[in-house]
Amino acid sequence: MSEELQEGVVKKMMYLNRKAPYGTVYALESLEVVLIGAAFDQDVSLAFVDDGVYQILNGQNTTKDSGIGMKDFSPTYKALGDYDITKLYVEKESLEERGLSADDLMDLVYEDEDDDWAEKPSIILVSREELADVMDEQEVVFSF
Amino acid sequence: MAILHTVNKSPFERNALASCLRLSKAGSAILFIEDGVYAAMSGSRFADDISAAIADRKVYVLGPDMEARGVAGKIIDGITVVDYNGFVDLVAENDSVQAWL
Numbered sequence: 413m414s415e416e417l418q419e420g421v422v423k424k425m426m427y428l429n430r431k432a433p434y435g436t437v438y439a440l441e442s443l444e445v446v447l448i449g450a451a452f453d454q455d456v457s458l459a460f461v462d463d464g465v466y467q468i469l470n471g472q473n474t475t476k477d478s479g480i481g482m483k484d485f486s487p488t489y490k491a492l493g494d495y496d497i498t499k500l501y502v503e504k505e506s507l508e509e510r511g512l513s514a515d516d517l518m519d520l521v522y523e524d525e526d527d528d529w530a531e532k533p534s535i536i537l538v539s540r541e542e543l544a545d546v547m548d549e550q551e552v553v554f555s556f
Numbered sequence: 557m558a559i560l561h562t563v564n565k566s567p568f569e570r571n572a573l574a575s576c577l578r579l580s581k582a583g584s585a586i587l588f589i590e591d592g593v594y595a596a597m598s599g600s601r602f603a604d605d606i607s608a609a610i611a612d613r614k615v616y617v618l619g620p621d622m623e624a625r626g627v628a629g630k631i632i633d634g635i636t637v638v639d640y641n642g643f644v645d646l647v648a649e650n651d652s653v654q655a656w657l
Contacts, residue, residue, distance in 0.1 A: 435591030471626035511599020
């Protein structure tokens with residue numbers, strides 16, 4: 413086996429999330445694929461754009477007032493850091509046109525093993541222009 | 557005729573809300589359900605359209621759908637929150653239901 417195959421090929425991969433949670437299954441499916449893919453040690457990032465920003469809103473509760481009969485999968489985003497998924501890009505403009513700010517998002521963090529396990533924010537607020545640059549660097553983009 | 561209009565899509569993704577607001581008459585009722593509840597949030601690009609509709613139509617939002625999505629604390633003034641029983645009452649009170657998908 414060649415050294416390259418033994419070492420594994422690391423690609424820059426982005427999961428692009430553009431749909432609100434619960435109304436369709438896209439958000440949950442994306443999360444499932446991200447967690448499965450985390451086993452392959454790739455350079456993974458997530459982007460939350462358009463209605464995708466609703467996926468990581470704080471205070472989701474699918475059981476209050478009779479509930480909606482669906483699982484609240486929002487706590488799972490908090491586990492992403494433990495799977496070394498530490499780059500969650502959120503487009504500022506998408507938040508703004510929805511009357512939202514970074515304060516409305518969940519507190520998503522990871523522990524940096526290169527910095528004495530210091531807790532650091534996973535959410536990276538970016539402008540439309542900055543996100544376009546990050547997307548341009550990707551080798552693979554998965555759309556949800 | 558009294559009509560209950562329901563909107564179940566995000567106004568950012570589909571134009572169901574715009575069509576509903578354009579074609580619903582004064583005195584009718586509008587209920588936001590499922591992803592349609594995002595239209596009931598204050599501060600969004602559509603908040604002014606909703607406020608204009610509240611002037612001559614009754615606007616409601618389904619509470620459990622807002623709670624699920626974490627947006628219950630940011631409802632536009634003048635929108636009435638209903639539960640599932642309230643949804644049934646609205647259907648019973650009106651002559652027909654028009655679903656904007």
